[in-house]
Amino acid sequence: MADTKVYQASTTAPVNIAVVKYWGKRDPKLNLPTNSSLSVTLSQSDLRTHTTAACSSTFGPEDTLLLNSSPQDVSGARTQACFRELRTLRSALEASNASLPKLASLPLRIVSENNFPTAAGLASSAAGFAALVRAIANLYELPSSPTELSRIARQGSGSACRSLFGGYVAWEMGANEDGSDSVAVEVAPASHWPTMRALILVVSAEKKGVSSTSGMQITVATSELSKHRFAVVVPKHMEAMKKAIQEKDFETFGKVTMVESNSFHATCLDTFPPIFYMNDVSKAAIRAVEDINTRAGKIIAAYTFDAGPNAVIYYEEENTDAVAGAVKGVLGELDGWEGKEVKVQDTKAIDA
Numbered sequence: 647m648a649d650t651k652v653y654q655a656s657t658t659a660p661v662n663i664a665v666v667k668y669w670g671k672r673d674p675k676l677n678l679p680t681n682s683s684l685s686v687t688l689s690q691s692d693l694r695t696h697t698t699a700a701c702s703s704t705f706g707p708e709d710t711l712l713l714n715s716s717p718q719d720v721s722g723a724r725t726q727a728c729f730r731e732l733r734t735l736r737s738a739l740e741a742s743n744a745s746l747p748k749l750a751s752l753p754l755r756i757v758s759e760n761n762f763p764t765a766a767g768l769a770s771s772a773a774g775f776a777a778l779v780r781a782i783a784n785l786y787e788l789p790s791s792p793t794e795l796s797r798i799a800r801q802g803s804g805s806a807c808r809s810l811f812g813g814y815v816a817w818e819m820g821a822n823e824d825g826s827d828s829v830a831v832e833v834a835p836a837s838h839w840p841t842m843r844a845l846i847l848v849v850s851a852e853k854k855g856v857s858s859t860s861g862m863q864i865t866v867a868t869s870e871l872s873k874h875r876f877a878v879v880v881p882k883h884m885e886a887m888k889k890a891i892q893e894k895d896f897e898t899f900g901k902v903t904m905v906e907s908n909s910f911h912a913t914c915l916d917t918f919p920p921i922f923y924m925n926d927v928s929k930a931a932i933r934a935v936e937d938i939n940t941r942a943g944k945i946i947a948a949y950t951f952d953a954g955p956n957a958v959i960y961y962e963e964e965n966t967d968a969v970a971g972a973v974k975g976v977l978g979e980l981d982g983w984e985g986k987e988v989k990v991q992d993t994k995a996i997d998a
C-alpha cells in the first residue's frame with residue numbers, strides 16, 4: 647500500500663549578531679566569504695525562528711514554504727541548494743538502510759514563524775535558514791553535527807551558519823574551493839561569559855535600502871579599502887576577539903567590536919556608489935556609547951551595526967543601569983522593540 651503518512655519535525659533557531667563582520671563573497675554560488683567572522687548568539691526566548699518541516703506523498707507536487715503565514719518563493723538557488731544537500735544526505739541514509747521510509751523524494755512543506763518583527767532588520771535570514779536546515783535534518787533523522795549543518799545553512803544565507811550554535815561562534819572562511827571547510831565552530835559556550843548582555847535598539851523598522859547580498863558584492867567589486875580589510879584588518883580582529891572572549895576581557899571585546907563595525911561601515915562608504923546604513927539616530931547611539939565609556943573611564947559598552955540603522959550594544963550585566971540610563975538620556979524613553987535587553991543563548995537549549 648502507498649505510504650500516505652505525514653512525517654514532520656520542528657525546531658527553533660536563534661538570531662546572531664556579528665562582532666567581526668562577514669561582508670564579501672569570494673564565491674557567490676557556494677556563498678563562500680572573503681573573510682572569517684565571529685558572532686554572539688542572542689537568547690531565543692527573545693528572538694527566534696520556529697520552523698516545522700513536513701513531507702508526505704499527499705503534498706505537492708512542489709515544495710512549499712510559509713513564513714509568518716505568507717507563501718515564499720522556494721525556487722531561488724539558495725533555498726534549492728539547502729533542499730538538495732539535505733535530500734542527498736537522506737538518500738544516502740535510505741540507500742544504506744532499506745527499512746527507512748523513502749522521504750528524500752517526497753515534497754516538503756515548511757512552515758516558519760518569527761517571534762520578532764521580520765522587517766526590523768534583525769538578522770532574520772540567519773535564524774530563518776538555520777531553522778529551515780535543522781528542521782529538515784530532524785525530519786530526515788540525519789546524524790549531522792551542527793558544524794556539518796552549518797555548511798548547508800551557509801548556502802542559504804552566510805550568517806545563518808553561525809545560528810546553529812549558541813554562545814560565541816566563529817565562521818571560519820576555509821580554503822577549499824568546494825566550501826567543505828567553510829563552516830561555523832563554537833568559540834565558547836554562553837556559560838563561559840554569563841554576564842554578557844545585548845541591548846537591541848530598533849531605530850527603524852523600515853526595510854533596508856540595499857540588501858546584504860547585493861551590497862557586499864558591489865563592495866568586493868569596487869572598494870579598494872575592502873582589500874585591506876580582508877587581508878589585514880579582519881584577521882587581526884578575529885585573533886584579538888577570540889582571545890578577548892577566552893579571557894572575558896570586555897575592554898578588548900568592546901574596542902574590537904566598535905572598530906570592526908566602523909571598519910565595515912567605512913568599506914560601505916568606500917563602495918561605489920556608496921552605501922549608507924547608519925542614520926542620524928544610529929550616530930546618536932554611537933555618541934551615547936562614547937559618553938558611557940568616557941564617564942566610566944574605560945570601555946563598558948560597545949555598539950555594532952549591521953546592514954541597517956539599528957544598533958546592538960553589548961555590555962556586562964553589572965553595567966545595565968549605566969547603559970540603559972545613558973541610552974535613554976540620548977534617545978528618550980524606549981519600549982518594546984525600541985530597546986530590548988537580551989542574554990546570550992546557550993547551545994544546549996537551542997533545540998529543546
Ligand code: DP6
Pocket residue numbers: 663664666667668669677683771802803804805806858859860951952953
Ligand atoms: C552585515 O548573511 O545576510 O549582517 O550570505 O548574502 O545572505 P547573505 O548575507 P547575510 O549578510 C550578513 C551581513 C552582516 C554581517 C554579519 O552578520 O556577519
